[in-house]
Amino acid sequence: MSGPSDYQPSNPALQWIERRLPIFGLMHSSFVAYPTPRNLNYWWTFGAILSFMLGMQILTGVILAMHYTPNADLAFKSVELIVRDVNYGWLLRNMHAVGASMFFVAVYVHMFRGLYYGSYKEPREVLWILGVIIYLLMMATGFMGYVLPWGQMSFWGATVITNLFSAFPSVGESIVTLLWGGYSVGNPTLNRFFSLHYLLPFVIAGVVVLHVWALHVAGQNNPDGVEPKTEKDTVPFTPHATIKDMFGVACFMLLYAWFIFYMPNYLGDADNYIPANPGVTPPHIVPEWYYLPFYAILRSIPDKLAGVIAMFGAIIILCFLPWLDSAKTKSSKYRPLAKQFFWIFVAVCILLGYLGAQPPEGIYVVAGRVLTFCYFAYFLIVLPLLARIEKPRPVPNSISDAVLAKTGSRSTPMVSTAIVLALAGSLLAGSIDSAKASEGSDTPPGNKWSFSGPFGTFDRAALQRGLKVYKEVCSSCHGLSYVAFRNLAEAGGPGYSVAQASAFASEYKVKDGPNDAGDMFERPGRPADYFPSPFPNEQAARAANGGAAPPDLSLITKARSYKRGFPWFIFDLFTQYQEQGPDYVTALLQGYEEKVPEGVTIPDGSYYNRYFPGHAIKMPKPLSDGQVTFDDGSPATVAQYAKDVTTFLMWTAEPHMEARKRLGFQVFVFLIIFVGLMYFTKKKVWADSH
Amino acid sequence: MNPDASTIAAGAPIEVDLSPIAEGQDIKVFWRGKPIYISHRTKKQIDEARAVNVASLPDPQTDEARVKSGHEQWLVVIGICTHLGCIPIAHEGNYDGFFCPCHGSQYDSSGRIRQGPAPLNLPVPPYQFVSDTKIQIG
Numbered sequence: 001m002s003g004p005s006d007y008q009p010s011n012p013a014l015q016w017i018e019r020r021l022p023i024f025g026l027m028h029s030s031f032v033a034y035p036t037p038r039n040l041n042y043w044w045t046f047g048a049i050l051s052f053m054l055g056m057q058i059l060t061g062v063i064l065a066m067h068y069t070p071n072a073d074l075a076f077k078s079v080e081l082i083v084r085d086v087n088y089g090w091l092l093r094n095m096h097a098v099g100a101s102m103f104f105v106a107v108y109v110h111m112f113r114g115l116y117y118g119s120y121k122e123p124r125e126v127l128w129i130l131g132v133i134i135y136l137l138m139m140a141t142g143f144m145g146y147v148l149p150w151g152q153m154s155f156w157g158a159t160v161i162t163n164l165f166s167a168f169p170s171v172g173e174s175i176v177t178l179l180w181g182g183y184s185v186g187n188p189t190l191n192r193f194f195s196l197h198y199l200l201p202f203v204i205a206g207v208v209v210l211h212v213w214a215l216h217v218a219g220q221n222n223p224d225g226v227e228p229k230t231e232k233d234t235v236p237f238t239p240h241a242t243i244k245d246m247f248g249v250a251c252f253m254l255l256y257a258w259f260i261f262y263m264p265n266y267l268g269d270a271d272n273y274i275p276a277n278p279g280v281t282p283p284h285i286v287p288e289w290y291y292l293p294f295y296a297i298l299r300s301i302p303d304k305l306a307g308v309i310a311m312f313g314a315i316i317i318l319c320f321l322p323w324l325d326s327a328k329t330k331s332s333k334y335r336p337l338a339k340q341f342f343w344i345f346v347a348v349c350i351l352l353g354y355l356g357a358q359p360p361e362g363i364y365v366v367a368g369r370v371l372t373f374c375y376f377a378y379f380l381i382v383l384p385l386l387a388r389i390e391k392p393r394p395v396p397n398s399i400s401d402a403v404l405a406k407t408g409s410r411s412t413p414m415v416s417t418a419i420v421l422a423l424a425g426s427l428l429a430g431s432i433d434s435a436k437a438s439e440g441s442d443t444p445p446g447n448k449w450s451f452s453g454p455f456g457t458f459d460r461a462a463l464q465r466g467l468k469v470y471k472e473v474c475s476s477c478h479g480l481s482y483v484a485f486r487n488l489a490e491a492g493g494p495g496y497s498v499a500q501a502s503a504f505a506s507e508y509k510v511k512d513g514p515n516d517a518g519d520m521f522e523r524p525g526r527p528a529d530y531f532p533s534p535f536p537n538e539q540a541a542r543a544a545n546g547g548a549a550p551p552d553l554s555l556i557t558k559a560r561s562y563k564r565g566f567p568w569f570i571f572d573l574f575t576q577y578q579e580q581g582p583d584y585v586t587a588l589l590q591g592y593e594e595k596v597p598e599g600v601t602i603p604d605g606s607y608y609n610r611y612f613p614g615h616a617i618k619m620p621k622p623l624s625d626g627q628v629t630f631d632d633g634s635p636a637t638v639a640q641y642a643k644d645v646t647t648f649l650m651w652t653a654e655p656h657m658e659a660r661k662r663l664g665f666q667v668f669v670f671l672i673i674f675v676g677l678m679y680f681t682k683k684k685v686w687a688d689s690h
Numbered sequence: 691m692n693p694d695a696s697t698i699a700a701g702a703p704i705e706v707d708l709s710p711i712a713e714g715q716d717i718k719v720f721w722r723g724k725p726i727y728i729s730h731r732t733k734k735q736i737d738e739a740r741a742v743n744v745a746s747l748p749d750p751q752t753d754e755a756r757v758k759s760g761h762e763q764w765l766v767v768i769g770i771c772t773h774l775g776c777i778p779i780a781h782e783g784n785y786d787g788f789f790c791p792c793h794g795s796q797y798d799s800s801g802r803i804r805q806g807p808a809p810l811n812l813p814v815p816p817y818q819f820v821s822d823t824k825i826q827i828g
Contacts, residue, residue, distance in 0.1 A: 156776065163775035183725035184699045192691070279718065279725060281776040283791050299793065304773065304809045360793055360807075562725070 008032070031066040031567050035234035036241045037222035038689050039399050043117075044220070045248025046110040052249050053103040054208065058201050059251045060096040068148065070194035072187035075150035076275040080482050080555070083656070090656045091663070094264040100142050101267045102256050104290035109137060114516050117319075118330030119221040127214040132318045134278055137204045139291065139315075144197040150190060151272030158185050158193070164298075167308040184278065226395055233399035239685045247678040254671050261664025262454055262576045270561035270581065273653075274551075282611075284359060292356030293349050297375065299360045300368030310372065324379055328386035334393045341382050346372045354566070375598030391689055429580040442610050443562060444580075444587030447643070451650055452579050454665065457658050458651050463494035465630050468650025471640050474553060474626050477545065477619075479533030482554035483652045486527035492658035493651060502527050527601055546605045548618035557581035557646065558653045581653070582646045587611040589642035592621040703828025704709050708764065715756055716780050718769060719819065725769040725777055726815055727788070727801075728825075735786055735799035742798070749811045750758060753800040756814055767801035768815050773808035788812065 007028035009015050020023050037548070071077035082089040107303070114120055120128035147158045162179045167171040181188030219228065224273050228234045235241075235265055259266065267289060271282045292599040294311050301307035317324075332339040340576050352371050358364045396402040450459040467488070470480065485505035491499045496504070504690050505525035513520035526531075533552070535541035541549040551559075561580040564572060571577075606616040623638045634640055693701075701722040708728065711717055714818030716729035719802050731739075739753040757765055769788070776792035784805070785798035795806030802811040817827045 160774040160776070176694065178691045180693075181691065182693045183701055184721060186695070186723050188697060278723065279720075279777070281791055285776065285792050299807070302807060304807065307807075 010580070018199075030212075031242070032236065032238040034216065034232070034237040035219075035228065035231075036237050037056050037228055037233060037399055038235045038240075039222050039224055039403050040220065040241070040244075041223050042244075043109065043113040044222075044249055045245050046113065047107045047215075048245030049249050049252045050110060051208070052252075053099060053106055054201070054205060055101060057096065058205070059101050060092050061201065064092055065198060068194075070148070070191050072150060072190050072276070073121060075148065075190060079149045083654075084482065086485075090660060091260070092652075094260045094660075096145075098256065098259040098264060098267065098552060101290065102143070102252070102289070103138065105255075106252065107138060108290075110130055111135070111318075112346060114221075115345075116332045117221055117223055118325070118327075120322045121325070121330050122322070124218045124221060125212075127211065127218055128322060130211045130214055131318050132315070134204055134207050134211060135318075137200055137207065141197060141200040141204065142288065142290065144193040144200070147190065147193045148197060149239055149272060150276045150316075152274040152280075152282050152284070153269045153272040153278035155185060155278065156282055157287055160285055161287070162189075162280065164308050167305040169305070186278075192529050197563070201285065208256070210637060222331065222399060223331060223333060224396055225334070225400060226397070226399060227403070229398050230400070235689050238333070240689060243678070243682045243685050247675070247682045250671065250675045250678045254668075254675065257664065257667050257671060261660055261667060263578055264660075265558060265578060266572065269447070270559055271558035273555045285419040286357050289353065289357075292354075293352035293375075294356075296352040296356035296368050297372045299356075300365065300372045301456055310376075314375060317376070319380065321383075325383040325387055327383075327390065329391070329392040329395060334395050335390060336393065337385070337390045338383075338386050339380065341386065345372075345378045348378070357641075384480065385663075428632070442591075444611050447579070447583055447586060449579055449647070449650075451580060451647070451657060454661060456661060457492075459493065459647060460495040461632060461634075462644045462647040463651055464496075465632070465634060465640075466644040466646070467494055467650075468630070469623075469628050469645040470553070470648060473622055474645065475531070475534065477534055477550040479535075479543075479550075479552040479650060480531035480535050480554050481552050482530070483655075484527060484528060484530045487655055489527070490655065491614055495654060498527070505529060508532055546618055550619065553649055553652065555653050557585055557650045560584045584611065585649060586642045586646040588617075589623055589645070590638055701828070703826050705824055705826050707824050709823040713763070718780075719827070724815075725825060727765070727767050727769040727780055727812075729765040729767075729780065729799075731763050731799060733763055736802065738786055739800035739802075741797060748803050749809070751800075751802060751811055753802075756800050756802070756811070758819060761819055761822075764825070765799070765801060766814060766817050766827070767812040769812065771795055771808055772803065772810040772812065773806070778812070810825075 007025045009024050014024060039636045064082065067078065067082045067089065069075060079093070083093050084090075086092070114128065114131070143157070143161060147154045147593075162176055162185065165179065167177040170173065177183075179189065179192075180186070181192055222228075269286060286292070287466050295312050296316055298307045298311040301310050326337070329334065329335055332342055348371050350366070352375065355364055355368045355371065360368070381530055396405060450456060450462070470478075485501050485508075486498075488494055488496045488504060489501035505527050508525035508529070508531075509522045510525045510529045511520055512523050515521055535544065535549075558581050562584055564580065588609060588611045591612065593608055593610060596602055596608045600608065600615055602616045606618055607619040607620055608615055625638055626636045626643060629636060634644075655661075693827035702720055704719070706717075706728060711728065711730045713730050714732045716727055718725050718727055720726070721758075736753070738798070742753075744752050746752045753762075756767075759808050769780075771778050771790040771792065773790065773793055773795050778790040778795070778797060780788055783796035785796055787799045787804075788797040788802060790796070790806065790808065793807050795817055796804050797808075797809035797812055798804050800811075801814070803809070815827055817825050822827050
């Protein structure tokens with residue numbers, strides 16, 4: 001399509017370069033004069049959105065790497081320091097972590113669009129296969145990136161995924177050793193994953209160049225699936241596609257910003273705020289959401305090797321799609337049956353994703369097997385069969401005919417809608433069943449928090465009271481090692497002055513040294529010091545507390561959660577509910593009961609708690625009425641203590657929360673105006689082309 | 691990309707003193723970054739492990755082949771689930787052995803797979819008895 005350009009720059013300096021390296025001509029013919037079908041819909045803007053996301057990930061990633069330490073002992077802390085101390089570090093980290101998810105959202109839309117409109121068919125097979133390669137590289141990059149924070153889910157995700165390769169006979173074990181660089185997942189693994197995580201995005205960028213090159217040779221597909229024939233079928237890339245893509249990117253940025261500023265932890269796992277511990281497996285290992293359909297396929301096959309083959313096969317099969325589907329008509333718009341099956345396939349993928357997050361037991365296993373069969377049947381049975389038996393509707397002669405006729409007699413896909421609804425219904429029924437089955441630990445009741453919602457701020461008085469409760473009660477067993485005394489005087493915190501924070505710090509004894517004689521010594525705390533931990537190490541903490549080490553509280557409100565279940569996790573997206581952690585912590589502090597219910601046995605040295613998973617908690621009831629006296633006359637009750645200390649711990653877990661929400665509001669005002677301007681500009685540019 | 695010299699050196703054999711482990715108890719030690727369970731089995735556990743019809747097991751192996759003769763009460767296994775590498779919990783599950791919380795594999799008191807997706811028994815690391823109360827792993 002992009003023939004040799006006759007573009008000549010007018011500036012003599014550019015002309016000089018152009019004669020020696022015709023790069024401006026190449027750019028001009030690829031991104032300005034390039035003819036693009038005039039009937040493209042908004043699903044085609046996802047190519048530009050993906051390029052934008054790749055750029056964002058590389059940009060934020062390079063800056064994050066300047067502050068990150070790839071060492072098993074330091075990685076977790078260095079990520080926390082990025083979030084707490086680096087200027088706008090919290091923003092960078094959220095952009096990068098949420099960005100990975102958004103990248104996958106966009107790539108899934110992009111792939112389903114290709115599937116629906118037959119964009120993999122002749123002459124675009126190589127273009128499609130390059131896309132599958134990019135997708136595979138993205139999965140590898142995303143997986144290794146998730147390992148870098150070195151939390152519990154990072155570590156155990158890495159263990160589970162690298163162990164997949166051990167399923168292959170004879171070479172499996174050697175591959176796993178190569179991935180680990182040792183005898184188990186450890187520091188060498190983290191180092192090589194960091195190196196590869198930095199490298200692979202540039203490999204992706206390289207394959208993207210090939211992808212775009214192949215696209216510009218074959219030309220874009222379009223919703224009607226007929227190739228452009230005359231000038232009338234196309235419009236120049238700039239300004240038409242450029243402005244439309246920019247509008248699409250701007251809309252996508254709204255979604256991106258929603259997560260960055262208001263729900264940064266929604267797509268992650270609470271367990272990843274617990275530092276990696278090779279001796280403790282989390283009760284339920286779940287990969288990131290974008291791998292869940294494949295994880296479900298892996299688990300639904302009872303044999304280990306067959307499961308691994310099925311999982312990789314589910315992706316590799318996409319490479320053969322151009323030959324599995326031999327129908328001549330490209331767009332499903334003109335294929336009544338293929339259209340129905342496409343939507344069923346979408347539902348199958350979403351349900352597989354849901355199952356991937358559920359424990360592999362009971363009805364979930366059966367459903368997983370049925371859906372795995374459906375997934376492969378779509379490619380191996382449905383598509384080849386449809387190509388033979390389906391009678392497609394006539395396609396228009398040309399794109400301009402299609403645009404003029406506005407073939408928009410939109411028949412609702414009745415069958416597939418019914419099937420999707422039925423599936424959703426059974427999903428709901430299934431989750432209610434499982435909710436009944438797991439009635440063991442109660443769901444914490446919701447609370448009204450001053451810091452929830454898009455304009456939430458911390459209640460300063462509650463933070464100060466919470467600090468008092470922590471200092472007088474919790475600190476005898478629990479550390480707060482990521483919080484420094486200087487933080488108490490920072491904006492968005494408890495609102496102390498610098499002098500007050502210094503005075504507070506000087507009440508603590510901090511170990512320092514060695515001095516000139518080589519001895520360690522104690523001195524009064526300074527604002528730059530961190531809260532000292534009550535125990536010198538984890539073993540001491542464990543030994544002093546009957547075998548259960550009291551966890552550090554800095555991140556506890558982000559490291560604890562409870563299962564929201566379907567359909568709540570969907571509503572949470574819109575209500576911005578992010579307070580599972582605080583709700584759990586405050587419920588736990590008030591959940592002690594003297595009388596153990598019948599049928600529950602509590603071992604010696606443990607206490608009954610309604611909200612603790614399994615009910616037997618090692619921590620004795622920490623708070624009782626009247627234990628701490630508040631200067632401001634707030635009631636000295638357990639409920640008040642629990643609420644205040646939870647508010648305080650929410651602040652310690654995210655000291656920049658107020659800045660995050662404030663900046664989020666400004667970004668949203670800007671983005672909404674920008675999207676509006678883009679929309680009207682786009683309308684103006686396209687006025688003559690529709 | 692294979693393990694470097696220091697990693698290999700750190701993986702040298704270790705000695706473990708068994709005298710503090712009472713009957714029915716078990717300890718977890720780390721060797722080469724892997725958790726090793728050392729169980730002091732009760733009579734009941736040993737009898738259960740030996741009463742099983744070996745041919746009926748997914749990965750047939752006798753209990754005698756998995757312990758050192760003369761030291762039947764000691765079971766030494768690598769505590770890594772052969773399914774996808776999680777750490778099973780000792781003294782849980784239906785077989786008086788190990789239970790993996792990740793995908794529900796259950797091992798018996800000899801560390802053999804009895805139920806669940808794992809294909810193989812918990813591996814026995816190379817070890818020998820230095821004395822009656824001390825073993826060397828590696």
